[in-house]
Amino acid sequence: MPxxxxxxxxxxxxxxxxxxxxxxxxxxxxxxxxxxxxxxxxGDVARLAGLGRSARLVGRILSQLPEGTRLPWHRVIAAAGxxxxxxxxxxxxxxxxxxxxxxxxxxNDRVDIRRHGWPTGEQS
DNA sequence: GCAAGGGCCTGTG
DNA sequence: CCACAGGCCCTTG
Numbered sequence: 001m002p003x004x005x006x007x008x009x010x011x012x013x014x015x016x017x018x019x020x021x022x023x024x025x026x027x028x029x030x031x032x033x034x035x036x037x038x039x040x041x042x043g044d045v046a047r048l049a050g051l052g053r054s055a056r057l058v059g060r061i062l063s064q065l066p067e068g069t070r071l072p073w074h075r076v077i078a079a080a081g082x083x084x085x086x087x088x089x090x091x092x093x094x095x096x097x098x099x100x101x102x103x104x105x106x107x108n109d110r111v112d113i114r115r116h117g118w119p120t121g122e123q124s
Numbered sequence: 125g126c127a128a129g130g131g132c133c134t135g136t137g
Numbered sequence: 138c139c140a141c142a143g144g145c146c147c148t149t150g
Contacts, residue, residue, distance in 0.1 A: 020146090041133090041134090042132075042133055042134085043133070043134065046133090051145090052144085053133090053134080053143080053144055053145085054133090054144065054145050054146090055133040055134065055144090055145090056131070056132090056133045056134085056144070056145055056146080057133090057144090057145050057146065058132085058133080059131070059132040059133060060131065060132080060133095060145080060146065060147085061132095062132060063131075063132050073132090076132080077132090078132075078133065078134085079133075079134055079135080080134095083132090084132050084133075085132055086132090089132095091132075092132085095132090
């Protein structure tokens with residue numbers, strides 16, 4: 001049958017709404033694995049999480065993170081090592097402060113991705 | 125339910 | 138730096 005109709009009685013294992021959750025979890029796991037002093041781009045996070053080109057989704061998810069999260073969201077930056085969060089904002093300031101605290105040098109809203117990029121860096 | 129606009133994006137020109 | 142298009146999701150009307 002090309003059209004599996006779910007019973008209106010008990011759609012317990014319902015995909016679709018849940019897959020959103022799954023994506024968030026995947027993103028969470030990927031970012032959680034970024035080592036200290038390293039950065040990763042939105043695109044790479046999406047790719048490693050199996051989301052393909054949904055870098056924008058990653059940004060959206062990150063923007064909606066709870067305050068007390070242990071997720072190192074500050075290690076997630078835009079492509080080419082650019083920091084997309086504007087300076088002067090709480091998040092932007094926090095991100096820069098944390099990165100610098102981890103030894104990441106920031107020069108004009110830019111991070112040396114060749115040095116701190118992950119996983120394609122040389123931290124091994 | 126569809127169209128339009130916007131957002132921590134990305135790549136090309 | 139700006140403009141466009143490609144992809145994903147949310148909010149409005």
